Amino acid sequence: MTGRRVGWFLLVSGLASLAVGYLLAALGSSGTLAASCGSYAVAATLAGTFLLAAPGRTVSRGLALVAAVVFGVLLAGFALALGLPVESAEGPLLLGLPRRAAIVLLGVGLLPALVLPWAYARAAAADPLDAAAIRALVEECERLRREAPSS
Amino acid sequence: MSGTIAIVGVLYFIACAGIATWATRRTTTSGAFFVAGRGVGVWVMAIAAMASSLSGFAFIGGPGLLYARGLGAVYIILPAAITGTLTAWVLGRRLRLLAEVRGVVTIPEALGVRYRSVLVRRLAGAAIVIATVGYVATNFLALGLVVDAVFGTGVVPGMVIGAAVVIAYSTAGGMLAGVYTDLFQGALMAGASLLVFVVATADGGGLAAQGRSILAADPGWFGPWGNAPPLAALSFFFVFGLGTLGQPQVLHKFYMLRDPDRLRWYPAIMTSAMLVTLLLWVAVGIAMKAAVASGAPALARPDDATTTFLLTRAPVLLAALVLSGVAAAIMSTVNAFLNLAAAALTRDIPVRSGHDDRVMLRRGRWATLAVALLALVLALRADTLVALLGVFAWGLFASALVPALAFGMVWEGATRAGALASMAVAIVGTLLLEGAVHERALTLPAGVNGSGVMLLVSLLVFLGVSWLTRARAAGELDADVRLVMRR
Numbered sequence: 001m002t003g004r005r006v007g008w009f010l011l012v013s014g015l016a017s018l019a020v021g022y023l024l025a026a027l028g029s030s031g032t033l034a035a036s037c038g039s040y041a042v043a044a045t046l047a048g049t050f051l052l053a054a055p056g057r058t059v060s061r062g063l064a065l066v067a068a069v070v071f072g073v074l075l076a077g078f079a080l081a082l083g084l085p086v087e088s089a090e091g092p093l094l095l096g097l098p099r100r101a102a103i104v105l106l107g108v109g110l111l112p113a114l115v116l117p118w119a120y121a122r123a124a125a126a127d128p129l130d131a132a133a134i135r136a137l138v139e140e141c142e143r144l145r146r147e148a149p150s151s
Numbered sequence: 152m153s154g155t156i157a158i159v160g161v162l163y164f165i166a167c168a169g170i171a172t173w174a175t176r177r178t179t180t181s182g183a184f185f186v187a188g189r190g191v192g193v194w195v196m197a198i199a200a201m202a203s204s205l206s207g208f209a210f211i212g213g214p215g216l217l218y219a220r221g222l223g224a225v226y227i228i229l230p231a232a233i234t235g236t237l238t239a240w241v242l243g244r245r246l247r248l249l250a251e252v253r254g255v256v257t258i259p260e261a262l263g264v265r266y267r268s269v270l271v272r273r274l275a276g277a278a279i280v281i282a283t284v285g286y287v288a289t290n291f292l293a294l295g296l297v298v299d300a301v302f303g304t305g306v307v308p309g310m311v312i313g314a315a316v317v318i319a320y321s322t323a324g325g326m327l328a329g330v331y332t333d334l335f336q337g338a339l340m341a342g343a344s345l346l347v348f349v350v351a352t353a354d355g356g357g358l359a360a361q362g363r364s365i366l367a368a369d370p371g372w373f374g375p376w377g378n379a380p381p382l383a384a385l386s387f388f389f390v391f392g393l394g395t396l397g398q399p400q401v402l403h404k405f406y407m408l409r410d411p412d413r414l415r416w417y418p419a420i421m422t423s424a425m426l427v428t429l430l431l432w433v434a435v436g437i438a439m440k441a442a443v444a445s446g447a448p449a450l451a452r453p454d455d456a457t458t459t460f461l462l463t464r465a466p467v468l469l470a471a472l473v474l475s476g477v478a479a480a481i482m483s484t485v486n487a488f489l490n491l492a493a494a495a496l497t498r499d500i501p502v503r504s505g506h507d508d509r510v511m512l513r514r515g516r517w518a519t520l521a522v523a524l525l526a527l528v529l530a531l532r533a534d535t536l537v538a539l540l541g542v543f544a545w546g547l548f549a550s551a552l553v554p555a556l557a558f559g560m561v562w563e564g565a566t567r568a569g570a571l572a573s574m575a576v577a578i579v580g581t582l583l584l585e586g587a588v589h590e591r592a593l594t595l596p597a598g599v600n601g602s603g604v605m606l607l608v609s610l611l612v613f614l615g616v617s618w619l620t621r622a623r624a625a626g627e628l629d630a631d632v633r634l635v636m637r638r
Contacts, residue, residue, distance in 0.1 A: 012614070015607060015610055015611060015614075018389065018603075018607055019607060019611075021382055021385075022382075022596075022599050022603075022604065022607070025380070025382055025596040025597060025598045025599050026596045026599065028596070031380050031381055031382065031598070032381075034380075034381075034382045034598060035376075035380070035381035035382050035385065038381065038382045038385035038386065038389070038598075039381075039385060041385070041389065042385055042388045042389050042392065045389065045392075045393055046230075046233060046237065046392055046393065049237065049241060049393065049396075049557070049558075050237065050240060050241075052241075052558070052561045052562065053237075053240045053241040053561050054561075055244075055637055055638050056637045063240070066236070066240075070233060078385070081375030081376070081381075082375075082381065086370060086374065087366060087370070087373070088366065088370075089363050089366040089367040089370075090363075091366075093359050093362055093363075095358075096352075096357065096358030096359040096361075096362055097358065097362055097373075098362055098366060098373050100374060100375040101222055101362075101373050101374075101375060103375070104222060104225070104229070104375045105222075105225065105229075105433065108229050108232075109225065109228070109229040109231075109232055110232055110426070111232070112232040112233050112236075113231075113232035113233075113422045113423075113426060116232070116233060116235075116236035116418065116422070117235065117236050117418035117419035117422050117423075118419065119236070120236045120239055120240060120415065120418045120419075121415045121416060121418070121419060124244075124412075124414065124415030125415055127638075128412050129244065129247075129248075129411040129412040129414065130412050134248070134251055134411060137248065137251070137252065137634070137635075137638070138251055138252055140631075140634060141252040141631035141634060141635070142631075144629075144630040144631045144634065145629070145630070145631050147630075148629065148630055
């Protein structure tokens, strides 16, 4: 399966999963199943959207890594939040926070910020948009418009 | 009202007026008015995008929501670690290159070019105008509260004074004034938030002591989903994650960048600035919950969390800076939206380009004034309609623009019919659903939010209709636009 196909699979399965989650909530189902659907939906739709953003038909290694980080961090973070036992006031804290709160705030809310922007900067540097590249693109687009049949 | 708070407030308004005057003198073309002359550096652009995407809610409503509902409230802001990069990767380069290739100035114009459709452009423009009026009206109301808190003017006079300032520089200086006041306002917001974070996490014996106090009094609050069902928190993440791809006040900034190659640094700057500015949300919410759990008087309203913290547990100068920061957050958002609506009214709904530049500039200023006055009249009425429109706005941007714009720009199989159907469903569906929920004619099940439902529905409609009409896709996409989409 190509990267874009994986992207489509993640997007569509994520949207379907969210629809199922909402339906389960509407039917009064227990929270865990609906939450599992919602967790997968969030991770899959965002990772899938990253993959679909690939320029051209192939997904670069950097973009695939970004999608994998988003999918993995979100799904693992939500799964731990759902699965770990409830803390007590006397239990151990992680950086001053209850363990599950720390996973949410620092894992889901911070960890991607340490990876994604730099991956983007690196990918963009590999395909620069300097003046010459833009001029070439504009000229190519003008040529395409001249050659296009008038509609 | 404290003298220090009032003095800092006056200095803040003087600084805004100074920047606006400087920028207004340079606003001599419609290009300067609508896209800051495409002459903005990446630092200015990214911080302006941050400032315009955070309204006063980030400083007042957000901490209040966290105080009231627990950790589930942070799922509104958790996607900030991802959305800057997501926006750049999906739309940043494509929108900027479309501006180079086709001279595109507005988001509806980009949609019109993408689908070769005036109707798509008009519908997107209409969605932006409708949502803007509501969003600006709610922000004017919030501005009235802040000006009253700083100067003791009363809410309505405060609203008129605050609105007059932001209307003046938005009308005269357009986006050029807006983007440089946004830079100042964004820096103020980030700086104030960072200082509050330091003070708040040291409050009550430090973060660990705060955590233990909360766990002892209300263990559910510090659970990973707070006191709401997990699906509610996850719905927030979905809407504020994917929905960011439809926020025109941020996307519009891509057109302003002077050197497109510098776009590579946008996610790093935007994400860092956003995370620093959102520290206040988390720190004040936790500190006030811990304070109340430890015996401080309970808050009369959750929205009092920030002001109570500042007035009772922080130095007065910090309180002054944060209140100015709240005004900054509101004004930067209002300015960005007024400019977007003016562009939609003058260029997209009556499709125009290539007109005399002075005429376009004059029309842009009149349109800004008209939208602002309409929003002010709505805000002065202060009835439930304003609150409804405010709720409606964010959800409408997400459901109307994300499918057609974000997925339309990365999927060559998207069709005009898919875009029109998803936008029409989004506008009508969001108004009906949010209206019914607001008027209590409909109660959504626990964990389900209206914006999440409408974003999901509009995406499914877009994908489904585009797939059904896929035979037309190739014919509705110009070759040069296809080339841009593949960059």
